[in-house]
Amino acid sequence: MPSKYENETPGYTMTTVMEEAARCLLCHDAPCSLACPAHTDPAKFIRSVRFRNIKGAAETIRENNALGAICARVCPTEKYCELACSRSGIDVPIDIGGIQRYVTDFEHQTNMHILKAGRSNGRKIAIIGSGPAGLQSAVTLLEKGYTVDVFEQAEKPGGYLTYGIPEYRLPTSIVDFEIKRIVDMGATVHLNTKIGVDITMAELKASHDAVIVAIGASEGKILPMFEGNPIVESAISFLARAKENRGNIEIPNDAVVIGGGDVAMDVVTTLKKLGVAHVTDAVYEEFAEFKASKKELAGSQREGVTILDGYVPENVDGHTVTFKHRHMNSRLTIDADKVILAVGQEVNAEKLGIHIEHGEVPTAGYKTQDSKVFVTGDIAQGDKTVVYAVQKGKEVADEIDGILGGHEND
Missing domain, CATH: 1.10.1060.10 (Alpha-helical ferredoxin)
Structure with a gap:
């Protein structure tokens, strides 16, 4: 196929x-x-x-x-x-x-050039992370006249936009187009740069008027029973491999995916589009309480994905996974060549000096205890969708501008 x-x-x-x-x-x-x-x-x-x-x-x-x-x-x-x-x-x-x-x-x-940088106000902002919230905050700050440095630990900017969302939903050319326009506005993007290794937070704060931490939840969770199993992979890892290789990856004959959010729908639909014959998705929620977008769920069903709603993994033995229904007296055993876990992501905020609880800064808003450090995106409280990342990116930029009063040269 x-x-x-x-x-x-x-x-x-x-x-x-x-x-x-x-x-x-x-x-x-x-x-x-x-x-x-x-x-x-x-x-x-x-x-x-x-x-x-x-x-x-x-x-x-x-x-x-x-x-x-x-x-x-x-x-x-x-x-x-x-x-x-x-x-x-x-x-x-x-x-x-x-x-x-x-x-x-x-x-x-038609090569329109709508986004324009404002006249320089002499202020300089560092942004850690080039996902959607970081990119939007960069644009808003550039429009206000700030100099913006974006620091990204990966080889390419874009975060989950580049390394996660499948090509059939979000072509790489579109992400590249959006990022190029931001660079053309004047943003400087530093790739392969890890904070705490290549440059410290202290150095960033010393050379910038404010620092925005816009890191995402970039590490997939592995349930304890699946740790060390060679056929098991996180959804984040699988989607990144598929996207980086434009779908040219080795595929199993059959696969089981565990999870029921939009990331899980991306995984199961990607597997089917790559030609995997049998794809089964075991989901904790029943259909009435599904977390995934109706559009993405419908897309996976059109591709022929089998969805077991209300089932949770009870035991795993090599290729064999046993699931138990949450409410009914029912168990299912499935042998699979591949198991992919879409059960959530974790934030790695090591060496950033930011307190994280359950993937978020525990206080509302964008300020931290350090007056020069702000947060936005996934680690700020609120919805984790791209459109909310845009909102958070604008809001943190406006908050910084209100504090710095970045119009001293006007």
Whole structure:
């Protein structure tokens, strides 16, 4: 079976995007815009599309979302803007993500340059981590006139955008496009640079007016019963291998995935697109309490994934895993060539001087006990989606600007 790993679903054409935009009711109160965590303002950009003002639509998106092309593809819109869409009371909500993808693709194809750096204010900010929150905070600070240094321990910037989300959902070319525009604004990205090894926090604080820690949960959890088992791999590791090799990896004949969030859906769908014959997903939650996006769940089911809801692993012996149902008197035993655990991620904040509990800073907001150090992204409290990372990136940048008053040369 040929791999479908790199096959992104085709987007709208000019004709079809106009048809979809024409369904918009142009609500005066625009509940879709109020429901967007990043304040991307779907009502305004859809209105622009209806009048064939695609450049204006792109400007509206970029005003509040530096990662608009990425969010168009990976945002769980059914939980936010589309859930609030007034059209859903008539038939189905407007495909806001699809329209946003059309606009940002047009922006890319016509080489628009919307994001602009502000006049220098003489202040310098260091950002640790180049995931979505770090990238958005870099843009917001650059627009305000700050000099920005981004420090990334990996070989490529982007964090989970680069090393996690599968190619069929988020093409590498889109991530590269978004990051290049941020570099073109003036951000300096230092790759293969680990804080505490290549440069210390003390050195960063001495050379910058503030430091933003925007690290993600980059290490996959392994349940104790699976430790040391050679056929077991974390979802984070598997998705990174698939993405780095553009799907050209050795695949098993059958695989069991444990977990029921969006990461698990990415894993099971990737396995099927790579040609794995039998993929079974054992999920702690029953369908009524599923955590995964409905869109991603439906996509996995279309690919032919078998989902066992309400089952938890009870025992493992080499290739054989026994599952027990949470509520029924039922057990299942499965022999698999590969077991992939999508049971959560962990944060490695070693040598950063930041107190982390359960993957987050235990206090709300973005400040830390150190007046020069701020946090954002996954380690700040709140939702862990990309669109919320955009919101957090903007908010931490605004907070720093309010403290530093970065307009002394205006």
